[in-house]
Amino acid sequence: MIISKTLIRRSLSSLASPSPSPSDSLLVDKALTFLRRHPYQLQHISADFTPEAASTLLLKSQNDQELILKFLNWANPHRFFTLRCKCITLHILTKFKLYKTAQTLAEDVAAKTQDASLVFGCLQETYAPCDSTSSVFDLVVKSYSRLNLINKALSIVHLAKAHGFMPGVLSYNAVLDATIRTKRDISFAESVFKEMLETQVSPNVFTYNILIRGFCSAGNLDSALKLFDKMEKKGCLPNVVTYNTLIDGYCKLRRIDDGFELLRAMALKGLEPNLISYNVVINGLCREGRMKETSLVLTEMNRRGFSLDEVAYNTLIKGYCREGNFHQALVMHAEMLRHGLSPSVITYTSLIHSMCKAGNMNRAVGVS
Numbered sequence: 001m002i003i004s005k006t007l008i009r010r011s012l013s014s015l016a017s018p019s020p021s022p023s024d025s026l027l028v029d030k031a032l033t034f035l036r037r038h039p040y041q042l043q044h045i046s047a048d049f050t051p052e053a054a055s056t057l058l059l060k061s062q063n064d065q066e067l068i069l070k071f072l073n074w075a076n077p078h079r080f081f082t083l084r085c086k087c088i089t090l091h092i093l094t095k096f097k098l099y100k101t102a103q104t105l106a107e108d109v110a111a112k113t114q115d116a117s118l119v120f121g122c123l124q125e126t127y128a129p130c131d132s133t134s135s136v137f138d139l140v141v142k143s144y145s146r147l148n149l150i151n152k153a154l155s156i157v158h159l160a161k162a163h164g165f166m167p168g169v170l171s172y173n174a175v176l177d178a179t180i181r182t183k184r185d186i187s188f189a190e191s192v193f194k195e196m197l198e199t200q201v202s203p204n205v206f207t208y209n210i211l212i213r214g215f216c217s218a219g220n221l222d223s224a225l226k227l228f229d230k231m232e233k234k235g236c237l238p239n240v241v242t243y244n245t246l247i248d249g250y251c252k253l254r255r256i257d258d259g260f261e262l263l264r265a266m267a268l269k270g271l272e273p274n275l276i277s278y279n280v281v282i283n284g285l286c287r288e289g290r291m292k293e294t295s296l297v298l299t300e301m302n303r304r305g306f307s308l309d310e311v312a313y314n315t316l317i318k319g320y321c322r323e324g325n326f327h328q329a330l331v332m333h334a335e336m337l338r339h340g341l342s343p344s345v346i347t348y349t350s351l352i353h354s355m356c357k358a359g360n361m362n363r364a365v366g367v368s
Contacts, residue, residue, distance in 0.1 A: 024053040031057055035070050042074050049075075051082040058088045059129055065096050072105070083113060087122040091130035094139055102136075106143035116144065116152040120159040138170040145174035148182050154192070161199065172196040173206050180214035189214050205231070209241050216249035224249055240266070244276050251284025259284055273304070279311050286319030291328075294319070307339070314347045321354040329354065 020028065027049055034041040054075060061067045072089055075081040086109050093102035113119050123136060137160050144153035153175050157167045172192065179189045193211060196203065208231040215224035224246060231238060243266050250259035259281060266273055278301050285294050294316060301308070308316075313336040320329035329351060336343060343351075 020052055020056045024050055024056060027053040028057045028060065031071075032061070032067075035067055035074070039070065039074070046074075046078055046080075049078065049080045051080050051085060054080050054082070054085045055088060058085060058092065062088075062092045062095075062130060065098075068092055068096075069098075069101070072101070076105075083109065083118065083122050084126065087119070088126045088130060090123070090139065091126060091132035091136055094136040095130070095133055099139070102139055103143060103146075106139050107147060110140065110143045110147055110149060110152070116149075116155045117159060120156050120163075124163060134165060134168075137165055138168055138174075141167070141171040142174040145178035148178055150175060150178050150182070150184065153178065167199065167201065169196075169201055169204055169207060172201055173204075173210060176207065176210045176214075180210055180217065183217070186214050186218045186220065203231075203234075203236065205236055205239055205242065208236060209239070209245065212242060212249075213245050216245055216252070219253070221246075221249045221253055221255075238269075238271075240271055240274050240277065243271065244274075244280055247277065248280045248284075251280060251287070254284075254288060256281070256284045256288060256290070275306055275309060275312075278306060279309070279315065282312055283315050286315050286322075289319070289323060291319050291323050291325065308336075310336075310341045310344070313341060314344050317343065317347050318350045321350040324354070326354055 027045060030045055031042065031049065031053070034045070057071060058068070061071070068089070072093075075085065086105060090102055090106055090109070093099075093105065109119055110116075119140060120137075123140065126132075127136075137156065141153045141156050144150075144156060153171075157171055157175065160167055160171075172195075175192055176189055179192065180186075189211060193203070193207070196207070208227060212224045212227055215221070215227065228238065228242065228246060231242075243262060247259040247262050250256065250262065263273055263277060263281060266277070278297055281297055282294055285291070285297070298308070313332055317329050317332050317336070320326070320332065333343060333347075333351060
């Protein structure tokens with residue numbers, strides 16, 4: 001996100017943190033001494049420590065990364081570590097680019113605070129004294145999105161816009177990803193994408209990949225392909241994930257030949273297919289019973305230096321079982337074990353069921 005100068009001035013003028021009381025100042029001094037020299041002594045002041053003392057300590061020590069992390073480790077379970085304290089800590093952690101630690105704390109805040117506007121208000125209030133960066137808002141939007149709290153994530157985006165912040169592509173991508181992941185109606189994702197464009201936030205390859213995945217999951221391959229064309233015209237180059245998603249979309253609609261064509265088109269664009277690319281095609285062929293053609297894919301994989309993984313072996317074994325080619329299924333099973341890979345429960349079930357169906361009980365017992 002980008003923040004306007006107006007918001008900075010407003011934050012600086014609206015926030016005037018009161019000086020800590022003498023008792024809080026004493027607690028802060030004690031805590032700082034204990035954190036630096038005698039951390040085991042902190043337990044003796046936990047009961048008396050106040051939210052005001054915690055806020056003061058955080059602001060006073062915001063440039064000391066090691067001390068902030070020690071304080072977070074001590075304070076987090078305690079009641080004095082209030083929403084305001086957590087927001088100050090989020091600003092500091094984000095400023096230090098300690099995103100993993102910040103993400104954990106932000107998700108805790110998102111999960112425990114019913115009203116997202118309270119979180120935004122607290123972050124806004126503490127923004128200036130922490131000399132923060134707007135990345136903190138992207139972080140919080142991402143946290144709500146990871147918890148599938150999509151409406152709350154969007155409310156943070158809208159509040160940010162209303163108060164002078166410009167949400168970035170990271171925020172919108174997080175909301176879009178949660179929308180598709182939770183199988184919310186694709187029209188909702190389209191409306192978020194429209195808002196993103198109206199806000200003049202430029203989509204990146206991740207944005208397009210998320211939406212293409214959503215259209216493919218909804219069985220709307222035509223819309224996915226239109227978006228694919230649009231991203232290229234906009235100068236956003238598709239990556240291997242884009243192609244894999246579309247190839248899978250073709251295969252699920254039983255348009256495997258079109259999927260093959262797209263796989264070939266990747267090479268013309270200078271993109272190397274990866275293992276997932278081939279697994280998607282193998283799965284499509286097996287699902288359609290075109291087992292002979294899988295050998296062509298395996299040859300191509302071998303030529304490019306790829307080895308079959310558990311996913312590919314399991315898919316091929318199930319495909320051969322459905323075809324009734326028990327010999328080849330067992331050959332693949334033996335090869336899989338030889339490479340130290342483990343068949344899935346479904347694969348074992350397919351093998352045993354196929355052997356039993358063929359009246360070959362001894363082989364079925366051997367497989368199990």
